[in-house]
Amino acid sequence: MSQETESTHQTESASTTEHSTRGAYVTGGAEFNRDTNYIEDRITSDGRPGLNGEPGWPAEAGRYRLIAARACPWANRTVIVRRLLGLEDAISLGQPGPTHDARSWTFDLDPDGVDPVLRIERLQEAYFRRFPGYPRGITVPAVVEVATGAVVTNNFPQITLDFSTEWAKFHRPGAPQLYPEHLREEIDAVNKRVFTEVNNGVYRCGFAGSQEAYDSAYARLWAAMDWLEERLSRQRYLVGDTITEADVRLFTTLARFDAVYHGHFKCNRQKLSEMPALWGYARDLFQTPGFGDTTDFVQIKQHYYIVHEDINPTGIVPAGPALGGWLEAHGRESLGGRPFGDGTPPGPVKPGEEVAPGHGAQH
Incomplete structure (x- = not known):
């Protein structure tokens, strides 16, 4: 989530010191509390208007890019669900590197440090294109509209639920029911x-x-x-x-x-x-x-x-x-149990999205 795993903070009456995760604050005697305010726009099957009547975001193949760092557990969820459901051809995947600086996740694993589709060096640029000076954490996962380069949502719990429900017409044959x-x-x-x-x-x-x-x-x-x-x-x-x-x-x-x-x-x-x-x-x-x-x-x-x-x-x-x-x-x-129910396992990992040799579990 945050440039790390999410925008986080700790609260108490003592003075705060900004933590290296950005958006996380360490306070004497404090109990950790997570900032759960996200961009709540949803991409839906019919593009229905949002909560405040603003224009909706219809589910369309090729329109959006999922930005999800492998390191982040919250982002890793979206990569797993995208693969299980077979959404790779409908929603492209951009993967920042495992670390970030004080401003944003960066695309340092890509040639010249630039995302090859969005043509940006920092995820922050996609946030600022929609919300200039966006004040909260620049978090992953984030879904970005390719044409405008603007962030649509970073509401990680809803993203995977919508992959299961609102993107159903783009699921692969044999996709499992992850949210029956x-x-x-x-x-x-x-x-x-x-x-x-x-x-x-x-x-x-x-x-x-x-x-x-x-x-x-x-x-x-x-x-x-x-x-x-x-x-x-x-x-x-x-x-x-x-x-x-x-x-x-x-x-x-x-x-x-x-x-x-x-x-x-x-x-x-x-x-x-x-x-x-x-x-x-x-x-x-x-x-x-x-x-x-x-x-x-x-x-x-x-x-x-x-x-x-x-x-x-x-x-x-x-x-x-x-x-x-x-x-x-x-x-x-x-x-007992059947991993995919009446469905089938996903096929091979999409070329270019494999875990690097030596980075996974090995015999």
């Missing part, structure tokens, strides 16, 4: 707890401004992790018997847990690999097309350990942990 109507109430409830206690819970630990705030955040995180461990010991997926939006949202945090959150964010009661059900579940998803083949461990570690200067002032990126375990047999098939 009969399970939406349960998916929404699970997503709410996972977001507040796990996705955001690791940040609450990492950016705690006092021992008291950290201790509280740590207890909440592990209460939720224990709940997930118990739930996933009885069923293969979080909701129902197929992969849904809920699994995508949890996976991107689990993929970063041992590599980053366990040490860097002090979430160290246990490693993910020491929790049998959660570790088997994470490996099951990782080995499913769309998940592991969009996960770049090198960029993930570079992002957190380099960008978070307050937490890791040396900028040293750890060499470990070893990643071979992600490819070990998980045995989750014994719990």
Whole structure:
């Protein structure tokens, strides 16, 4: 989300010091709170008017570009869902590098540091084209209109839901139902707890401004992790018997847990690999097309350990942990379930969008 993972801040009456993640503030004794104010425009199947009656954004193949850094868990969700649903030819993908400066995510992995479609060096340019002087975090994921070069939305939770619902006519044959109507109430409830206690819970630990705030955040995180461990010991997926939006949202945090959150964010009661059900579940998803083949461990570690200067002032990126375990047999098939339901797995990764050699899990 933010130039990091999202625009974040901590609040309390003490004076604030801007944190290196930009939009994140460290305050003495503060408890971490996430800024969840996003550009709430939606791209819809019929281009219906927005909340305030402004012109709508119709779903049209080739009209939009998804900007999603591999390093960011919130952006990684959109890449996974885009691939599972087969939206690669309808929505192009731009990928900033794993780090950013004080202004914006940058396209330093592209030739000459310029996005080849939008022709910009910084994502900030797309925000400013629509909102000059945009005052909030320049976050990923963001959807940008190609013709104008202007940002449409950065509302990450809604982007993936709309990929499932509003972009249905562009789905590949055999695309899974990631947000089926009969399970939406349960998916929404699970997503709410996972977001507040796990996705955001690791940040609450990492950016705690006092021992008291950290201790509280740590207890909440592990209460939720224990709940997930118990739930996933009885069923293969979080909701129902197929992969849904809920699994995508949890996976991107689990993929970063041992590599980053366990040490860097002090979430160290246990490693993910020491929790049998959660570790088997994470490996099951990782080995499913769309998940592991969009996960770049090198960029993930570079992002957190380099960008978070307050937490890791040396900028040293750890060499470990070893990643071979992600490819070990998980045995989750014994719990039943069908990953794609009545659908099929996605095909090979689109050329040019592969994880770089040596950046994923290897035997």
